[in-house]
Amino acid sequence: MLAGCGLVLSGCGLTPTGPSLTDRMLGVVTPYRIDVVQGNVVTREMLERVRTGMSRSQVRELLxxxxxxxxxxxxxxxYVFTIRRAGTAYQQRRITALFKGDALESLEADELPSERDFVESIDTGKSKGKTPVLELSEAQLRALPAPKAAAPAATAPAAARPAAGPARAYPPLETP
Structure with a gap:
């Protein structure tokens, strides 16, 4: 029995006419690979707003x-940013901020992408297609129903008006 199982299993890799059964299975079934993102995404636009002489808190707000x-x-x-995502190229960027006291003295950075370039570089193609429209056209705005008119404000003083909502009775907090 054991010899028969060994013979059958060893035969899977011995097909001379094409790829083995294992190779064909691995070509169809691939393991799930999680996205690994570490650090802060810093784009060219973000870095352009940073100026020498800024305080540490200002640099922290921007980057x-x-x-x-x-x-x-x-x-x-x-600042180190790395991303490993299935279907996209590995990315790594570094930015070094040097301070003198509390003021930014210098900034060294790798070539950074613009925000649009960064988004395109991590897009795996799953979101390609028609971009949803997020604003209504003038015709759509005119087609909307008119808002309901607000009820007229009461002219009676607040003390004379009945309380809004039902009166509530609460049980005592302590029992006698």
């Missing part, structure tokens, strides 16, 4: 928190 803020190099912040 986000640094991935590496080393205690031994307190005047250096490193």
């Amino acid at each position: 986000g928190s640094p991935l590496i803020a080393d205690a031994f190099h307190e005047n250096r912040w490193d």
